[in-house]
Amino acid sequence: MTHLEDLDRAIFSFSEIQAEIHYKQAQDSLRSLIGNLDLNARERSGLEPDLDRLANFLDKLDRAIVQIAAFGMVGRGKSSILNALLGQEVFTVGPLHGVTRTADCADWHLDRESIPGGEGDILRVALPGAGNSQIQLIDTPGIDEVDGETREALAREVAQRADLLLFIVAGDLTKVEFDALSRLREVGKPMILIFNKIDQYPEADRLSIYEKIRDERVRELLTPDEIVMVAASPLVAIAVRQKDGSLKVQRQPGAPQIQDLKLKILEILHREGKSLVALNSLLFADEVNERVLARKFSIREAAAEQLIWRGVILKATAIALNPVTAIDLLTGAIVDAALILSLSKLYGLPMTDRSSWNLLQKIALGMGGLGASELLANLGLSGLKSLLGLSVPVTGGGAIAPYLAVATTQAGVAGTSSYAIAKAAQFYLANGASWGPDGPKAAIARILDSLDEASILSRIKQELSAKLVIRNS
Numbered sequence: 001m002t003h004l005e006d007l008d009r010a011i012f013s014f015s016e017i018q019a020e021i022h023y024k025q026a027q028d029s030l031r032s033l034i035g036n037l038d039l040n041a042r043e044r045s046g047l048e049p050d051l052d053r054l055a056n057f058l059d060k061l062d063r064a065i066v067q068i069a070a071f072g073m074v075g076r077g078k079s080s081i082l083n084a085l086l087g088q089e090v091f092t093v094g095p096l097h098g099v100t101r102t103a104d105c106a107d108w109h110l111d112r113e114s115i116p117g118g119e120g121d122i123l124r125v126a127l128p129g130a131g132n133s134q135i136q137l138i139d140t141p142g143i144d145e146v147d148g149e150t151r152e153a154l155a156r157e158v159a160q161r162a163d164l165l166l167f168i169v170a171g172d173l174t175k176v177e178f179d180a181l182s183r184l185r186e187v188g189k190p191m192i193l194i195f196n197k198i199d200q201y202p203e204a205d206r207l208s209i210y211e212k213i214r215d216e217r218v219r220e221l222l223t224p225d226e227i228v229m230v231a232a233s234p235l236v237a238i239a240v241r242q243k244d245g246s247l248k249v250q251r252q253p254g255a256p257q258i259q260d261l262k263l264k265i266l267e268i269l270h271r272e273g274k275s276l277v278a279l280n281s282l283l284f285a286d287e288v289n290e291r292v293l294a295r296k297f298s299i300r301e302a303a304a305e306q307l308i309w310r311g312v313i314l315k316a317t318a319i320a321l322n323p324v325t326a327i328d329l330l331t332g333a334i335v336d337a338a339l340i341l342s343l344s345k346l347y348g349l350p351m352t353d354r355s356s357w358n359l360l361q362k363i364a365l366g367m368g369g370l371g372a373s374e375l376l377a378n379l380g381l382s383g384l385k386s387l388l389g390l391s392v393p394v395t396g397g398g399a400i401a402p403y404l405a406v407a408t409t410q411a412g413v414a415g416t417s418s419y420a421i422a423k424a425a426q427f428y429l430a431n432g433a434s435w436g437p438d439g440p441k442a443a444i445a446r447i448l449d450s451l452d453e454a455s456i457l458s459r460i461k462q463e464l465s466a467k468l469v470i471r472n473s
Contacts, residue, residue: 026278027061030285034058038348043296050288057161057281066269066277067136069158071184072168073177074142077196080232081168082137084256085265135269138162143180155180159187160287163280164268170197172209173217185221189280190268193218193227194261199234199254228264231257297430304346304430308422311339312456315418316411316464332414336360339418340425347429363424366444367417408461415460416453423447 034054039047060067070078083089140155159165167181185191195213198206206229214224236254239247268276315335322331337356344351351359424444428435435443 023061023274023278026282027058029282030054030058030061033285033289037292037296039292039296043299047292047295050292053161053288054285054292057285061278061281063134064274064277065134065136066164067138067162068164068166068265069138069140069162070166070168071140071143071155071159071180073144073174076142076168076170077232078142078166078168079139080256081166081194081196081230081258081261082139084230084232084258085137085262144176152183155184156187159184159189160284162189163276164265165189165191166194167191168194168196169213170195171201172212178217181218181221188283190272190276191222191226192261192264192268193222195227195229196232198229199231199257228261230261300346301426301430304343304426307342307346308339308419308426311335311342311422312415312419312460313463316415316460319414320408320411320464332418333360336418336421339422343422343425343429347426349429349433359425359428360421362440363421363428363444366424366441367420367448408464411464412457412460415464416456419456420448420451423451 070082072078138158140158165184169177195210214227234254234257235251237249238252240250242248315332318331337360340356340359341351424447427447
């Protein structure tokens with residue numbers, strides 16, 4: 001049976017794996033994630049590579065693509081191993097740094113495409129399987145290449161997208177190899193450590209190196225089952241008769257000795273198959289989604305802060321200029337409810353007027369002492385402000401200064417309370433209309449503890465004083 005038939009059988013067996021249900025759930029989950037990102041033009045700008053990644057992973061799931069990526073230092077035989085798995089020379093083989101300039105993928109139909117957010121192109125060469133399914137073999141630049149930061153970033157990008165990692169060595173591990181192997185292990189993907197070029201060692205030396213790798217070098221990183229010995233491109237000694245009749249020994253390429261590696265790959269694909277693809281796709285998609293959401297909420301948080309502050313100053317100004325106590329309280333409540341409505345639209349969770357009033361009441365109750373203090377202060381200051389307002393004409397304008405001082409103080413108290421209410425509403429909306437595991441009182445208490453009331457009050461008074469001076473000049 002040929003290697004292609006073996007691999008084709010591995011893909012075909014996907015339909016026999018119980019993970020078919022989980023695979024379908026992963027597809028639905030990723031499709032729902034992409035469909036519910038709710039990004040405006042500003043939030044989408046600069047996120048195109050991450051959004052492309054999400055789309056690519058959904059395509060990968062839809063087409064049942066398994067990606068196998070090879071890593072290692074220059075000259076360890078990464079390309080030779082992949083060529084041996086393919087049964088033909090597709091990947092460039094050479095001993096010098098820089099031979100594999102980009103990440104190359106093996107495909108029967110050679111096709112170049114850019115890695116979103118990565119460096120250069122990848123050559124995609126996949127083994128076709130049942131239906132649209134494929135196995136893709138990916139060759140990466142040497143981990144000791146010049147321009148190491150760029151190469152390491154590309155290696156991590158490929159490792160995060162791949163489903164199975166192959167790490168190739170050709171003898172005892174160097175420190176560079178061990179460090180690179182440790183970093184790749186952190187990605188959390190299934191891995192096979194391949195000891196290549198075993199034909200170049202006497203059997204006793206070969207076994208000694210293998211045992212040292214297994215028992216000392218990677219004991220904390222890999223199990224013995226994850227280590228395989230191969231000779232991807234062995235040189236065989238052949239006696240060649242010369243023209244003068246003498247015999248001369250020449251070394252010529254022999255048949256690849258990679259059967260153990262092939263069986264190990266087939267075992268992993270058969271055992272984990274679609275579960276492997278689904279899990280890896282969702283893990284990486286979740287990581288990308290976290291970056292998308294972080295940017296989304298960073299932008300919305302800045303917009304929310306501006307919106308909150310405009311609402312605070314609007315409420316403070318309205319209360320400062322209004323001389324009637326009952327209207328003061330009603331105006332403040334209306335501004336708070338309107339601010340909650342505006343925040344709900346900003347966070348993509350539009351509310352009805354009734355919902356905004358209900359949330360306002362819940363927050364006001366959760367604020368406890370601060371809400372009661374605002375009410376008492378407003379009642380007292382509003383009454384005093386009304387008296388001063390009535391006395392302004394009688395005193396020939398002499399009461400205007402005390403009136404403005406009381407009005408500013410009253411507005412500052414109301415504005416500080418409004419700021420706290422808006423921050424609590426923002427927390428609730430930013431968490432998907434949820435107070436989290438601690439409940440509304442605990443969440444509101446944390447928000448109140450984090451507020452610098454003196455700073456907020458000072459800013460309100462400064463901005464409000466400037467407005468009142470302009471209005472009364």
